[in-house]
Amino acid sequence: MTLILAIGVATGCVYALVAVGYSLIYRTTGVVNFAQGSYVMAGGFSTYWFYEIAGLRYPIAVLCGVGVATLLGLMLWTVVVLPLWRRRSPSYVVLLETIVFGAIVGTSALLLLGPLPQTLPPWVPGLAMEFGGNRIDGQYIVVIIATVLLMFAFSAILRFTSLGRSMRACAASRDVAQLLGISPERIGALAFAATAALGGLGGAMITPAQFTSADIGLSYGVFGFVAAVLGGFGSLPGALVGGLILGVVNAFVGRYISSSYQTVLAFGLLLVLLTLRPQGLVGKDWEEA
């Protein structure tokens, strides 16, 4: 039981990292980036490649894996979102394009690295915890601690650095930010890169505990999205709350019902949330007709 809880909280942390990605990008650029989940896959899967196939030392491989995810985020911004953004394309076209981009990343991974799931060695070998009579894999603890630290670091950056202030300015009003000399396009690039790095790191972290494979991108994208909406789309603390709740709920559903119903539940929850309470648990009011 505590094992399920641990799994739930740890995967919930990864969902939270993805959800933060959705919310941050939405607040600073107004874009809903459905390729968010593919960064998780890219981070984990390419770390695997760097470590097992290219033979790099583990920490370097993780860094490279996160780097790949970051590059993908930048690529998505530069090649796809920015031109559409400039052209003031309707939002559903941008949404569609991010979905397609995510699909391209997933398919490419499938072609390059094959359909088999892969795993990685734990970050702290031999680490395990006794909790409530269960032996909990140390990697889950790594994920939880790392996520908490990242969240703190992130909020600190947002609140105390001038970069963070610029991001918050963009989130409040793109036009006003421009008047203040901030380049929304630079901020957008930064947001895409940062959220991709977060997602990639999440992927690299969770892989030793579970598996990674080419098709997990869509699943993390969906769960991360539900987590973001649950907590309140655009709210960063909401992302964490939503992620943890969803992670735990998912873990229990997976254990006691079936893993295939996890996605059904997630979508059902999403549908209910969007129609009945689009502002989520923590978030603010959003546009409705």
Added chain:
Amino acid sequence: MTGRRVEMAALVLVSVAVVAAPLFGSRLIVYYFTITALYASVVIALNLLLGLAGQVSFAQTTFMAIGGYGTALMTVRLGLDPWLSILLAMLLAALAAFVIGRPLLRLRGHYLSMATFALALGTYSFVTAAMALTNGGIGISGIPPLEIADISFAEPRMFYILSWIFCALVLAGYILLAESHIGRAWRALATGQDIAATLGIDVPGFKLMAFVLAAVVASVSGSLYVEFTSFVGPDLYDINIILSLFFMLFIGGRGSTIGPIIGAGIVVIVPQLMSGLERYQNLIFFIILLLLLLIRPAGLFGRMRESVPLAALLPGWLRVSREGRSA
């Protein structure tokens, strides 16, 4: 206007091809043209919902699934007559669209897109997971064919005629509605919902009408498809199909008349011509879709003026920019 004339010419060509195919074409051509007709119908309906009324719905596959699984379950498990099952599934789809549509269509912008996307993917997850009901990934086979009197529509050429009659009816419906005051009301609410309201248009009512119409067409198409192949499975409603529908709509051109049919034809037939590249099929298709939306979002026959020269696509921050030092 030349745009109109090009469309008319395309319509003539398509009609000729459709008539000629079963007479001179191989079994394979008849097969793929039939599938084209069935998908085209769904895309024509999507064109009505999105191109005319401006409601972005990813959920057509949900209603296709209601039609497909509905027909399969009613014929195989309940032994109902196939024609009846198509009708009942259609009514079920209409009811579902009515119930879900009311709250859903209050959402605007990307919230509607996200909610319908959730609905569509959720449908796929559900039919995969609900083993007891749908046989999950294995699917349901052995669906009895359609028959009238002595004619069995299991005969490919007969089904071909049936599908194209259906598609033609849907297209005719689209044209009639588009040219009418209903079509104008849709176009008005697509660009100026509030203005439309002040002109006395019942905006929620019209949105719902479009949504239900699209659902009904999708359901019948879904039923017919399943009757055609005698099989239904979750993969008929997965992310690839969801994206394909949009691909068909965009490549043909939103808001155009002939676009959906041309788009469906391209997406169904072209991959068949690329033998040897099956592994890369999905990837190529996704990349083309990505580029299409970037470079020529109006598609072949679309009326929107969104095309942009390539030079304008270069990002500003790659060029030297002195303004806005953010860090």
Added chain:
Amino acid sequence: MSAVSELKLDGVTKRFGGIIAVSDVSIALPVGAVNGLIGPNGAGKSTLINLVSGFWRPDAGRITFGDRDLTRLEPSAIARLGISRTFQQAAPLTGLSVIENVMVGLHTRYRAGLGSVLLRSPTMRREARRNAEAARALLEQFGLTADADSEASDLPFGKLRFLEFARAAAMEPRVLLLDEPAAGLNRVETDRLAVLIRNLRNQGITVLLVDHDVPFVFGLCDRVVVMNFGSVIAAGKPDDVYGDPAVREAYLGGKEQEAAA
């Protein structure tokens, strides 16, 4: 709907946060008259139009049209009762042509439902023909015939205003709310606008005209209401209002020279 329905506001108040935009306003618009509504910027004139047309709900008071209570109604319901409006910023329906814009204005005249359209019933066809003619007549009346098939948003500003007007008039309204229809028009266009408004008045339509152009309003209106800071400070015949000291002080003070010119 009897032709003697009167539009009345009773103690209508509207607040936005801490700002009182409209404060306890009570007006009765005599039927078939051109009623002017003037006042300095921020006096609450446009707010009033938005309240009457249903875009905003008043925080207090009632708005009635004959024996119908409009206060809680949706904009489309109010429109269907015969109250139409124009917008301060010209708001053409983009993606539709000029004549299509007017035909959307005619929407409430269409009785054909989904079935009739799909089956092309004779009723539907007759109705469509009749309304197409009505649309052409309206274009003629408002001087837009040459632009019938142009994309509406491509029109020059002056014509956009007339299109706006034509579209609102297409509804065959009982009450027409005009929100600064003369803004940005030159002298010739303004005179043409005045003629069109008088024509509508002569057809028995009640007009509420909000505008800044004082000579225009005073020259055209049968009655004038003056607002300042959300309240009505004067109402009556143009000559009476013109001489009202409160009005002069609040509004016409600096404009005396302009008005006299």
